[in-house]
Amino acid sequence: MSTVVVAAAYGGPEHLEVREVDVAAPGPGEVTLEVRAAGINPIDVKSYSGMMSTDESELPKRLGLEVAGVVTAVGDDAVGPSGPIAVGDEVVGYRVTGGYAATLNAPASSVFPKPPSLSWEQAAGMSLTGVTAYHLLEATGVSEGDVVLVHGVAGGVGLSAAQLALGRGATVIGTAAEHRHETLRGYGIVPVVYGAGLADRVRTAAPDGVDVALDTIGTDEAVDVSIELAPLDRIATVAAFGRGDTGIKLLGGGPGADPGTEIREGARLVIAELAGRGELDVVVSRTFPLAEAADAHRFVIEGHAGGKVVLLP
Structure with missing residues (x-):
């Protein structure tokens, strides 16, 4: 079982709920992560605000695109952008689906080594x-x-x-x-x-x-x-x-924009290397417990965080 945060309805942070869900064994090309920190981004808020979709079939909606954590299980052919992934590896996951969680299955292709010099919070917020x-x-x-x-x-x-x-x-x-x-x-x-x-x-x-x-x-x-x-x-x-x-x-995920998928995927390791060497400062302004995700979103909506906001399972 894993504690997760979902948007149960479209609207504001009042619709965020904490739930317990089963976590299956990782399939081929997947890994299971014990999440140590999950980054919050404005797109997380927009995804359930109603401005992007109001499709009821997508509810409850899992949130969170970036995490940092420890690999606890690997499926067959679990190879990431930096090579094979093993149990015990400290890693970053981006992009993932449903990162607001204590435990998470993610594609190995989205998982790469955590820079040792970064805190869990920084690693979860850099990508x-x-x-x-x-x-x-x-x-x-x-x-x-x-x-x-x-x-x-x-x-x-x-x-x-x-x-x-x-x-x-x-x-x-x-x-x-x-x-x-x-x-x-x-x-x-x-x-x-x-x-x-x-x-x-x-x-x-x-x-x-x-x-x-x-x-x-x-x-x-x-x-x-x-x-x-x-x-x-x-x-x-x-x-x-x-x-x-x-x-x-x-640029990005908006209507008519260039998503730059290949550029952004290739940039993940570049960003990790620069941050790990101290050449890219990752500023974490505040952390919240996973169970207080609604309060964390209210803080993000205020628009004056001055850095990354991160959830801690």
């Missing part, structure tokens, strides 16, 4: 934001010498994108609330406040112009300022899916 950020950089060709504008740089995807861009030798200007600026400067990011006059503030910070603009928040301000300042073919968003008529790149 989705990391591969999304990597996709943004690859799609816009960020390279040494570029000036990159990141909208929402204090968020999970934004901070990962900024760090990856800095690692490639780019200069990063990022929009964030003023109380985040001192922390952002510590990473080498040039912070600017969003809101009226944003384009002028960015011009002041980047007098020679902006080469790339990456939107992680989806506001009209982010898109409009990006179009004003950067070449259209080097602007990408993972949130403003309704602005595809502008000609900017739409």
Whole structure:
């Protein structure tokens, strides 16, 4: 048996329930994980909010795309992207289905070694934001010498994108609330406040112009300022899916977007290596017990977490 969290109905966090379910032995190409931590992402909230689907046949809906844990059983041909998987391995799972759980069966193809230097919480929270950020950089060709504008740089995807861009030798200007600026400067990011006059503030910070603009928040301000300042073919968003008529790149799981499946799958090991070497900081802002998933989702919905939110079984 395993304790799991499900969305029993569409709507808000009040519909999240803790249940006990059977866990079968892993089949061919599967492994069983004892979950030590499960990352929460905004897409988890959206998946049962009603904005993506209201198909009653999908209920109850299991939640959670990324976990970290220990392998407790393996099926035949349990080979991950880094090679064969064995009982006792400390691993990361991404993408998985139903990661909000104490025990979980996952495809071996989604499981790879946990960087020893990372905590369980960090390991569970690095993958989705990391591969999304990597996709943004690859799609816009960020390279040494570029000036990159990141909208929402204090968020999970934004901070990962900024760090990856800095690692490639780019200069990063990022929009964030003023109380985040001192922390952002510590990473080498040039912070600017969003809101009226944003384009002028960015011009002041980047007098020679902006080469790339990456939107992680989806506001009209982010898109409009990006179009004003950067070449259209080097602007990408993972949130403003309704602005595809502008000609900017739409990336991710939204309508009309490029999912970048191969790029993101390949990025998993890159992100793990960088995080393991301390070249990509994974910020965990708060943890909640698995049974308090509803409260954790309310915290995420507030939108000011300032880092990853993680569940602990």
